[in-house]
Amino acid sequence: MLTRDIDAFFAHARSLPADFGPATARAAFLVAPDGFAQAVESARDNQYMADPVAFDAARASMQHRELQRAISRVVPTICFAGDPATPDAVFPNNVFGTAAGRSIIGRMRHPVRQREAERGDIRQFFRDTLSRDEVDLSTQPHACELTGALVIDRARGIGYAGLSERCDEEGARLMHEAFGLRATLMLDLSPGEYHTNVVLAVLAGRAAVVCPKGFADEELASAIAAFYAPHSVVCDDAEHAAFVGNCIALSPDTVWMSEAAQAALRPQSAKVLNDAGFTVHSVPLDAIEAGGGSLRCCIGEMF
Numbered sequence: 064m065l066t067r068d069i070d071a072f073f074a075h076a077r078s079l080p081a082d083f084g085p086a087t088a089r090a091a092f093l094v095a096p097d098g099f100a101q102a103v104e105s106a107r108d109n110q111y112m113a114d115p116v117a118f119d120a121a122r123a124s125m126q127h128r129e130l131q132r133a134i135s136r137v138v139p140t141i142c143f144a145g146d147p148a149t150p151d152a153v154f155p156n157n158v159f160g161t162a163a164g165r166s167i168i169g170r171m172r173h174p175v176r177q178r179e180a181e182r183g184d185i186r187q188f189f190r191d192t193l194s195r196d197e198v199d200l201s202t203q204p205h206a207c208e209l210t211g212a213l214v215i216d217r218a219r220g221i222g223y224a225g226l227s228e229r230c231d232e233e234g235a236r237l238m239h240e241a242f243g244l245r246a247t248l249m250l251d252l253s254p255g256e257y258h259t260n261v262v263l264a265v266l267a268g269r270a271a272v273v274c275p276k277g278f279a280d281e282e283l284a285s286a287i288a289a290f291y292a293p294h295s296v297v298c299d300d301a302e303h304a305a306f307v308g309n310c311i312a313l314s315p316d317t318v319w320m321s322e323a324a325q326a327a328l329r330p331q332s333a334k335v336l337n338d339a340g341f342t343v344h345s346v347p348l349d350a351i352e353a354g355g356g357s358l359r360c361c362i363g364e365m366f
Contacts, residue, residue, distance in 0.1 A: 064246040065239050072248040076290065079245055081204040083220030084090050084163060085323050086268040087312050087363035090139040093131055094155045095146035096184075096322070096351065098147025099123040108172075108228050110255045111306075111355040114234025121352035127153065130361060132347050137314045143188075147177050149179045153351060154360040157211040157229075157258070159185055166195040167241045170202075172193075177201065183256035193365075198241045200234075205235030211258035212337050213242070217366065223287065225252040225259030251279035260359055262303065263287065266312040267326070270294035270339040274303040296332045306357035307332070313362075316340055321348040321357045 066072050068117035099120040124293060131142050139315045145152050152158075158179045160167040166189035171177045180201035189195040201209055207213075212230035222244045226236035239247040253276060256262060262277025263284075271291035276296070288295035298307050305327035310320035318341040320328075326344035336343055348358055 065236055067247070067249050067300040069283055071249065072246060072263065073286060073290055076219060077248050078319065079219045081218040081268050083245065084217055085366060086218040087314055088138060088366055090141070091125065091134060092155065092159075092363040092365060093140065093142040094152045095145040096120065096123040096153040096163055098150055099145075099350075099354065108170070108257050110257070111261070111352075116255050118352045119350045119353070123153070123353075126217065126348050126350050127361070130346050130348065130358065131171030133344065134313055134319060134362070137317050143182075143185055144219060148177065151176050151354065152179050153354060154211070155179070155185075155210040155363045156260075156360060159189070159363050160209040161189070161195070161364060162242045164196055164364060165198055165241070165243075166190065166193075167198045167209065167238075168201045169238075170200050170205060170207050170234065172206045172208065189365055193204075200237050200241060203237070205231050205234040205237060207238045209238065211260050211360065213247070214259045214263045214265055215242060216265045216268050222232050222247040222261060223259060224249045225256070226250065226263075227257055228229055229257050240329050253277055253279050258356075258360075260309060261306065261356070262308045264308055264310045264359065265291070266310070266336075266339070266341065267315050270296075270336065270341065272296040272298065272308050272310055273306040274298040276300065276303060277308065280327065283331045288330065294335060296335045298332070299329065302327050302329065302332065304314045305354065309357040309359040311359040311362055317342055317344055319344050319346075319358055321345055321352060323349060323352065324357065331352065
């Protein structure tokens with residue numbers, strides 16, 4: 064099922080058992096922020112990106128290394144070298160994704176990010192080292208920025224595809240098929256929002272973090288929150304701005320977000336996550352966040 068019909072989607076989703084696959088990734092991969100700087104093309108449609116003078120490459124590199132060190136305590140984590148010619152490559156989950164037996168390569172909107180999809184070492188790692196079948200969407204014309212645009216409930220095999228300049232309806236269809244999902248809901252993001260994973264997170268299939276103002280139709284945000292109730296965090300403006308929605312469950316009992324996001328987390332929001340069985344962990348990522356993304360954007364998942 065690939066639909067815009069909210070009622071039909073959730074009626075179908077409620078009938079699905081949580082047996083699609085592992086709810087959290089088996090391993091993670093990162094790309095180092097080598098040459099980290101503002102990508103002018105990406106800044107055109109990313110309201111979260113800082114001005115060029117706010118970028119601190121050395122601090123970004125240090126924080127990224129600490130991110131790898133921290134999350135490797137709960138999930139095996141590898142890091143590929145960065146490339147100054149691809150300053151956004153620190154956010155690899157937009158370009159490279161995985162599903163059972165497959166690696167998926169997305170089609171990025173901006174040429175500066177399209178270069179990331181050409182990386183032979185990452186392709187070879189999935190194809191030859193891990194023996195994954197490669198699904199290459201990078202050469203077709205429709206933007207589909209993988210798990211930036213598509214938030215996936217891996218337990219149920221359902222997805223939420225936010226439409227914007229980074230993902231159109233055909234791109235959503237291509238991703239739906241590439242990830243082999245049971246159902247995908249296409250939805251419109253608010254003007255100025257570029258990726259769904261900044262305003263929505265599904266955590267191990269049993270909780271959700273939703274930023275209503277990130278959706279063109281806030282009733283849709285309410286419907287998502289209701290589906291995962293009582294374990295739904297509905298973010299206020301401060302939580303939204305601090306990237307609380309850009310969190311990720313890296314194990315069945317841990318949720319990870321940036322230090323700034325955890326600082327903005329209201330007590331009632333933290334209680335929802337704790338009641339769902341999660342301990343919240345964070346690392347400083349202010350230098351990385353200058354690039355317009357946060358912790359979840361840095362993490363590629365291996366399923």
